[in-house]
Amino acid sequence: MKEAMSKFLCPYCSTTFGVFEELKAHAISDHKTESVPAPEGLIRLTVNREVHEIQVEPQWTLNYLIHDRLGLTSPKMFCDRGACGSCTVILDGRPILSCMTLAIECDGTTIETAEGIAKSNHPLLDSYVKHHTMQCGYCTPGFITTSKAFLDRNPNPTEEEIREALSGNLCRCGTYPQHPKAVLEAAKNLREG
Amino acid sequence: MKKFSHVNALTIDEAVSILRRYGDRASLIAGGTDLLGKMKDRILSRYPEALVNLKTIPGLDFIKEENRILEIGALTRLEDIAIDQTVRGGYAALAQAANRTASPHLREMGTIGGNICQDIRCWYYRHPNNRFPCLRKGGGRCYAIEGDNRYHSIFGGSVEEGCYAVHPSDTAPALIALDAEIRTSKRTIKAGDFFQVEVTKTTVLDEDEIVTKILVPRPPENAKSGFVKFALRKTIDFPIVNCAALISSSEGKVSAARICLNAGYVKPYRASRAEEVIVGKTFNEADAEAAGSAAVSEAKPLPHNGYMVQIAKTMVKRAILACG
Numbered sequence: 001m002k003e004a005m006s007k008f009l010c011p012y013c014s015t016t017f018g019v020f021e022e023l024k025a026h027a028i029s030d031h032k033t034e035s036v037p038a039p040e041g042l043i044r045l046t047v048n049r050e051v052h053e054i055q056v057e058p059q060w061t062l063n064y065l066i067h068d069r070l071g072l073t074s075p076k077m078f079c080d081r082g083a084c085g086s087c088t089v090i091l092d093g094r095p096i097l098s099c100m101t102l103a104i105e106c107d108g109t110t111i112e113t114a115e116g117i118a119k120s121n122h123p124l125l126d127s128y129v130k131h132h133t134m135q136c137g138y139c140t141p142g143f144i145t146t147s148k149a150f151l152d153r154n155p156n157p158t159e160e161e162i163r164e165a166l167s168g169n170l171c172r173c174g175t176y177p178q179h180p181k182a183v184l185e186a187a188k189n190l191r192e193g
Numbered sequence: 194m195k196k197f198s199h200v201n202a203l204t205i206d207e208a209v210s211i212l213r214r215y216g217d218r219a220s221l222i223a224g225g226t227d228l229l230g231k232m233k234d235r236i237l238s239r240y241p242e243a244l245v246n247l248k249t250i251p252g253l254d255f256i257k258e259e260n261r262i263l264e265i266g267a268l269t270r271l272e273d274i275a276i277d278q279t280v281r282g283g284y285a286a287l288a289q290a291a292n293r294t295a296s297p298h299l300r301e302m303g304t305i306g307g308n309i310c311q312d313i314r315c316w317y318y319r320h321p322n323n324r325f326p327c328l329r330k331g332g333g334r335c336y337a338i339e340g341d342n343r344y345h346s347i348f349g350g351s352v353e354e355g356c357y358a359v360h361p362s363d364t365a366p367a368l369i370a371l372d373a374e375i376r377t378s379k380r381t382i383k384a385g386d387f388f389q390v391e392v393t394k395t396t397v398l399d400e401d402e403i404v405t406k407i408l409v410p411r412p413p414e415n416a417k418s419g420f421v422k423f424a425l426r427k428t429i430d431f432p433i434v435n436c437a438a439l440i441s442s443s444e445g446k447v448s449a450a451r452i453c454l455n456a457g458y459v460k461p462y463r464a465s466r467a468e469e470v471i472v473g474k475t476f477n478e479a480d481a482e483a484a485g486s487a488a489v490s491e492a493k494p495l496p497h498n499g500y501m502v503q504i505a506k507t508m509v510k511r512a513i514l515a516c517g
């Protein structure tokens with residue numbers, strides 16, 4: 001588990017712990033308590049297979065948490081109003097907009113960002129490079145996460161289905177024609193292993 | 194965003210009691226796709242002190258059909274409705290409406306409850322930092338009537354308010370055409386009676402009332418339903434005008450029709466004139482067009498939105514033909 005940002009104080013002996021789970025285990029074993037209540041705003045979520053436990057403020061968006069706090073910079077902030085797709089992450093299998101999601105409501109969820117997709121060597125990466133599917137590259141992580149979530153559900157898509165799935169992602173450089181080509185090729189490579 | 198407190202409700206009763214405690218200082222949050230935009234832009238003079246999260250209440254996210262009634266939990270995401278085989282089969286207008294709402298991502302987040310409870314999109318009303326404290330916010334005037342009203346009502350304002358902001362929902366007309374009912378924490382309301390125009394309100398819901406599910410009676414075997422939408426882009430954009438229809442026919446002749454337009458009036462607009470015209474006719478271009486003309490016979494467009502009359506007429510025609 002990644003080191004948490006918060007310190008947790010034992011209400012019985014004032015020892016501090018970096019992770020809430022450790023405080024809980026300590027209270028149960030050393031003080032023979034049932035448990036200690038989790039502080040408000042403490043959430044646990046899995047991002048790219050790493051578990052994070054972090055104290056969040058109610059007004060933090062998921063984008064702020066991932067990008068500014070966890071330092072994963074792929075979910076891009078662009079419109080900040082749910083209208084461009086640049087901040088897309090995969091949350092429990094769904095491609096969602098991290099700018100319109102409250103971090104505090106993501107307790108217990110599993111999230112995947114473009115960093116995680118890159119680490120897993122997904123064929124989308126090679127096909128996106130091969131088909132020149134980016135120019136400035138700012139919108140690309142949003143397209144990659146949307147495409148990955150789509151291929152997870154639909155491994156053998158038609159070009160039309162790909163266009164529909166990517167229709168919420170805007171690209172000001174105008175790379176649109178390249179995306180269906182890249183996604184079709186990635187789908188083929190995925191199926192052929 | 195400015196700070197607020199946040200409560201994960203575990204039951205409807207708990208959510209209701211928090212709403213009662215806070216009065217108008219709390220807001221419910223479902224998918225958040227409408228609400229967070231309003232909060233980020235601080236469009237209202239009042240900012241919620243607390244958000245009550247409905248997503249932590251179990252049992253509000255489901256689609257099932259029992260005894261010829263389709264039930265959809267208020268927290269069901271639009272994408273799940275759009276792809277559901279039962280909805281697509283028996284309640285096509287609703288599946289099509291959900292499928293044309295916003296963008297794929299927003300459909301993965303936005304709920305049906307949030308869709309019918311969403312706020313208006315008038316660009317004066319939505320302007321950041323409460324720049325235009327208009328009638329609909331309790332202020333003294335409507336900025337759209339003297340300003341740019343190209344996306345405003347073509348059927349007049351609301352009587353009491355003189356507000357011309359259209360209702361933007363895509364699923365609302367489908368629910369009205371299908372004669373759905375809205376079940377709340379207090380009562381059951383006909384979809385056609387659910388929408389209301391008041392200061393900072395779009396529905397008849399009380400401040401402590403929560404939508405729990407939607408009930409849609411299965412249309413008769415001889416009926417078909419459909420939904421059409423005109424927007425600037427095929428995706429992301431709100432409707433300029435949309436229309437849903439449920440039409441029964443026997444031996445090729447229309448025996449009953451329910452047709453509802455939205456985004457053309459301050460509430461979903463039942464096209465009863467078009468319904469009268471199409472009953473008894475066969476499905477053909479000329480009669481569908483005549484019904485379209487009847488639907489807009491009472492239109493009173495504003496200086497900048499005359500084009501919407503033509504679109505509304507065509508939407509009615511296409512919705513009828515989609516049921517043939």
Ligand SMILES: Cc1cc2nc3c(=O)[nH]c(=O)nc-3n(C[C@H](O)[C@H](O)[C@H](O)COP(=O)(O)OP(=O)(O)OC[C@H]3O[C@@H](n4cnc5c(N)ncnc54)[C@H](O)[C@@H]3O)c2cc1C
Nearest residue numbers: 223224225226227228295303304306307308310362363404
């Ligand atoms: C870029 C963009 C494009 C969009 N395009 C469209 C479009 O084309 N068509 C369309 O119809 N909509 C569109 N929307 C609006 C919105 O995304 C959808 O209407 C969505 O369905 C709202 O649902 P939600 O769960 O996110 O609502 P929320 O934002 O969570 O809630 C909306 C309002 O309803 C209230 N509410 C939510 N659930 C309940 C309940 N169960 N009981 C009582 N009150 C409740 C909330 O308090 C809030 O005031 C768009 C939004 C954006 C940002």
Ligand code: SF4
Nearest residue numbers: 315327335356357358
């Ligand atoms: S149309 Fe309604 S919401 Fe828009 S400025 Fe006029 S009063 Fe306000």
